[in-house]
Amino acid sequence: MATLPTILLVDDEERFRTNLSKLLAAHGYEVTTADSGPRALAELARQPFDVVLLDVRMPAMSGLETLKAIKQDYPDSEVIILTGHASVDAAAEVIRLGGSELLLKPCPLEEIIAKIETAYERKLARRE
């Protein structure tokens, strides 16, 4: 049986975090949450994650700043950006900073899971 990826979910909106964590856990995923960029970096320093789900608009350290820091310290990480306001510019910036995907909120759970699986497969393929 294939193993499921471990996920770090970073979002400053508590209800969004707990809901998505609960929904992903119901599909068998192991999810750790962080409410800010610095906390996400602290979690990554503690343990590796296969996929990071990252919000853009967060106080203190934005999602894009966090993405930059993650890619600098953990270049192999797969980061999926979750945002409430996607634009061509934002997508270009995410790609430039090394993000894997850009998902526009609200998006169906199946779509989030599909992106997580694609990102995980990409990571496994790199390891082989």
Next chain:
Amino acid sequence: MILAIPLGFQVGLPYALAAVLLAGLSCITVSQVLSQKAAAERQKDLSAAQLLQSQKLAAIGELSAGIAHEINNPLAIIRQEAEWLLHLYKKEAPPDPAEVNNCLTEIVRQVDRAREITHNLLDFARRRQPVVQAVDLNRLVEDMTRLVEKEAHTRHISLEKQLYPDLPLIESDSPLLRQVILNLLNNAIQAVGRNGTVTVATRLGDDGWVMVQVADTGCGIPPENLAQIFDPFFTTKPQGKGTGLGLSICHGIIERLGGKITVASKVGQGSVFTVQLPQTLGRREV
């Protein structure tokens, strides 16, 4: 042939012709210079208009991004709650009523959150002309202070009034001013949180303008945020706790009333919001 020319000189034809040619030439040169100057002015106006237009487009872009973000976040949570309910109904028969109730309550809360944003946006967009009447600013401030007294008391915040005696009546719009003062008072209380002071003062400036100041001993605003404090959707409050439209609406209202709103702040010491209003509506310059 002698030609009479102005200035009382009498000169021969060649000189006169030369003078006429020279005058014509200088006229052409002057008209060319004037036309070049006008073209430059037109170009300058065009550049200024283009700059203004690009600034407007950038502002619309910012506004749209803010609206999308503020509406999509509650929508995302509503979707999650619905997905969780579907999951519960697939798995359990029947699901825990407490959990169903929790999901539905959250859906209602998020709809209210989105509604607040759209309603505030409508206020923001509404450009109704001020209804001018004589306004007793001291009385208006007292009325609005009374509305927040209970909240301040609950939070152990001292609410102080320093009202200028015999403040003249001003020509303004009472409902719009009430909205501004109440918003500033609520913001001040939220900035203090607990155990502090909010002071509301009225003053008469040397220049005849009247002022309302709302000062708090709260957390203060970092210098890097001061320039954006009146921008739509700019907020330092946690997600779902503020739309970031209150101060931009206040700014728009005060501008329409011919006044100015400014802020001074020090992190850790507090902020002072100053509203300056003309005594008669229509006077826009100090």
